[in-house]
Amino acid sequence: xxxxxxxxxxxxxxxxxxxxxxxRYLATGGYEGLRKALSMTPEDVAKEVDAVSLLGRGGxxxxxxxxxxxxxxxxxxxxxxxxxxxxPATFKDHLLIERDPHQLVEGVxxxxxxxxxxxxxxxxxxxxxxGLERVTAAVNDAYxxxxxxxxxxxxxxxxxxxxHPGAGAYICGEETALLESLEGKRGFPRIKPPYFPAAIxxxxxxxxxxxxxxxxxxxxxxxxGSAAFTALGEGRSTGTRLFALAGHVKNPGVYEVEMxxxxxxxxxxxxxxxxxxxxxxELKAFIPGGASAPWFGPDQVELPLGQDExxxxxxxxxxxxxxxxxxxxxxxxxxxxxxxFFWRESCGQCTPCREGSGWLEKILRRIxxxxxxxxxxxxxxxxxxxxxxxxxxPPQQTTxxxxxxSIPSSIASAIRMFRDEFLLHIKDGSCPQxxxxxx
Amino acid sequence: MTQSHLAPEVMARARDIVALYPHPRSALIPLCHLAQExxxxxxPEAMAEIAELVGITPAEVLxxxxxxxxxxxxxxxxxVVTLCTNIACMLRGAYELLHHAEESLGIRTGSTTADGVxxxxxxxxxxxxxxxxxxxVNHRFFGDVSxxxxxxxxxDLRAGRLADEVPHHGTLVRTERDxxxxxxxETITAERRATAAxxxxxxxxxxxxxxxxxxx
Ligand SMILES: Cc1cc2nc3c(=O)[nH]c(=O)nc-3n(C[C@H](O)[C@H](O)[C@H](O)COP(=O)(O)O)c2cc1C
Ligand code: SF4
Ligand code: FES
Numbered sequence: 001x002x003x004x005x006x007x008x009x010x011x012x013x014x015x016x017x018x019x020x021x022x023x024r025y026l027a028t029g030g031y032e033g034l035r036k037a038l039s040m041t042p043e044d045v046a047k048e049v050d051a052v053s054l055l056g057r058g059g060x061x062x063x064x065x066x067x068x069x070x071x072x073x074x075x076x077x078x079x080x081x082x083x084x085x086x087x088p089a090t091f092k093d094h095l096l097i098e099r100d101p102h103q104l105v106e107g108v109x110x111x112x113x114x115x116x117x118x119x120x121x122x123x124x125x126x127x128x129x130x131g132l133e134r135v136t137a138a139v140n141d142a143y144x145x146x147x148x149x150x151x152x153x154x155x156x157x158x159x160x161x162x163x164h165p166g167a168g169a170y171i172c173g174e175e176t177a178l179l180e181s182l183e184g185k186r187g188f189p190r191i192k193p194p195y196f197p198a199a200i201x202x203x204x205x206x207x208x209x210x211x212x213x214x215x216x217x218x219x220x221x222x223x224x225g226s227a228a229f230t231a232l233g234e235g236r237s238t239g240t241r242l243f244a245l246a247g248h249v250k251n252p253g254v255y256e257v258e259m260x261x262x263x264x265x266x267x268x269x270x271x272x273x274x275x276x277x278x279x280x281x282e283l284k285a286f287i288p289g290g291a292s293a294p295w296f297g298p299d300q301v302e303l304p305l306g307q308d309e310x311x312x313x314x315x316x317x318x319x320x321x322x323x324x325x326x327x328x329x330x331x332x333x334x335x336x337x338x339x340x341f342f343w344r345e346s347c348g349q350c351t352p353c354r355e356g357s358g359w360l361e362k363i364l365r366r367i368x369x370x371x372x373x374x375x376x377x378x379x380x381x382x383x384x385x386x387x388x389x390x391x392x393x394p395p396q397q398t399t400x401x402x403x404x405x406s407i408p409s410s411i412a413s414a415i416r417m418f419r420d421e422f423l424l425h426i427k428d429g430s431c432p433q434x435x436x437x438x439x
Numbered sequence: 440m441t442q443s444h445l446a447p448e449v450m451a452r453a454r455d456i457v458a459l460y461p462h463p464r465s466a467l468i469p470l471c472h473l474a475q476e477x478x479x480x481x482x483p484e485a486m487a488e489i490a491e492l493v494g495i496t497p498a499e500v501l502x503x504x505x506x507x508x509x510x511x512x513x514x515x516x517x518x519v520v521t522l523c524t525n526i527a528c529m530l531r532g533a534y535e536l537l538h539h540a541e542e543s544l545g546i547r548t549g550s551t552t553a554d555g556v557x558x559x560x561x562x563x564x565x566x567x568x569x570x571x572x573x574x575x576v577n578h579r580f581f582g583d584v585s586x587x588x589x590x591x592x593x594x595d596l597r598a599g600r601l602a603d604e605v606p607h608h609g610t611l612v613r614t615e616r617d618x619x620x621x622x623x624x625e626t627i628t629a630e631r632r633a634t635a636a637x638x639x640x641x642x643x644x645x646x647x648x649x650x651x652x653x654x655x
Binding site: 041042043073075085086087088089090091093094116118119125126127128129130132133136139140143148149150156157158159160162163164165166167168169170181182183184185186187203244245246247248252253254287291321323325329333334337338341344345347436 | 495611
């Protein structure tokens, strides 16, 4: 097992207790990337970002440079930062928001300059009370330092940044729902097309939406150059990425590792990373990219952490979360809990999603409670087929947003990998792991 | 003049927030957080004033607020305990902890203790899964919570020993923007126009150069 000695691009300051302060930020190269950017033309900054193949870290993995190039030309345009982080078991942006808010702010200003947008909004999930405090304080200090506001560092470029709190709704992470929420409405995803807010976004104006981690890479890219970034990783998956490792591992936490050069095995077992599974237990399955991602089994741990590699294997790196389940895990309960999440968070606009999630949750619950029927497995797949025809990967969509088509991922994986365990619940009329506590 | 329900200092902060946005309605969620900071929950009187501040009807405020889990349209306890039971926390004993919490507080999930001190909720992922099982009290995090740890948090809250860590309601209670927007619309328009012109000129020069090259 090897863990490459790639530089820490977004977590370099986390060793300091005061990593969130302007003083520490300036003492560790802070705002140098922005100064560099302002000495270049906006086109050249955009080119530099396009050159590094910075794949979006929010879930969809769309290259930032390409997204930026689609921004419709208009007198008013916006950058919106997605800090809603609510995908189950994803907790990397939380770290960046609380521990290195200036890095985010600097990334935002660099992006605004490249895009020549007029105002940026940083949308942070409402539960991050400390995160909201820290980012707002960073914005205040950055104004004082001349890094935001009028005539930034004497460059003749000006912007304002507004920090905006959410109020508890997973769906607001979907970028069009986020824009609705930012407009003061219910977080209902918008009907596509247009597929990108770059055409019609906030208040109907062209808007780029980027994830917190995506933008936090920019100061380093500008300071160190695109070549240093693309020297890391492989293929389209360049640089490093944050992985939030959770579940049955010795050391759950957020790890920044080099893409592709690191495997799931490294992440889960390396002593300096996950440290393996506690209690001498064995790996049963793991979820590679958030609750929306199909599961992997122990035979897939050698897969590299690369977007295309994981995609070809039938799942996704998604939001950069890895949930490890050991051999004591009841997979019916796990699939039920994930489905319950989707049911609770469905915004309710689309019938297959609103109704389907509820039915799936109830059926899984009754199997877990030992009241399932043999025909339930077929029924689960049938309802899943209504949500994502064919239940293939990547999923087909019948709904306004991909929350709906993501629901079958865990159910189909669990049934495919552990059919016998479902059947045992049904045959024995109980869960082999004992009755589940109700929720 | 009748006195407003929102206290003058809350009203002043609310107006500052409205001024940050191109359209007042965008301030709706932050203003709801402010109202909860004052009242603990969203009282109808507060929603009526928020409606006025952002230029919509009280029904629209309620209709929007009711979409969001953090906005309480009914009264809640002094401390809202939200315990995550999503996958990563469940794998590390969240439901066992939730049961313990119900027994220890003597209430079911979703309700408030008779003395009005605690409301218990089961939450979706709070993005602190590295310290599972975890919970929030008035949106301040507690990680790696054992049943004994839970009881200690409850005791400490009752005894006022966590007053520094866990403030009163309202997720923005310690968030204060110093100053409003700094850049006037005209400045932005002028700058952007100048940059767009310069960019167009660079593009034209580059196009001419490449054409000259192609021609010989
Ligand atoms: C249901 C749903 C939830 C999402 N939640 C988040 C989220 O919490 N944070 C995030 O950055 N992106 C989330 N996304 C992805 C966003 O729609 C969008 O692709 C992303 O913010 C773009 O930024 P990026 O290109 O920098 O990754 C979600 C998408 C869906 C469909
Ligand atoms: S798929 Fe589900 S969450 Fe997405 S818009 Fe439809 S109902 Fe809402
Ligand atoms: S699963 Fe509990 S905080 Fe994420």
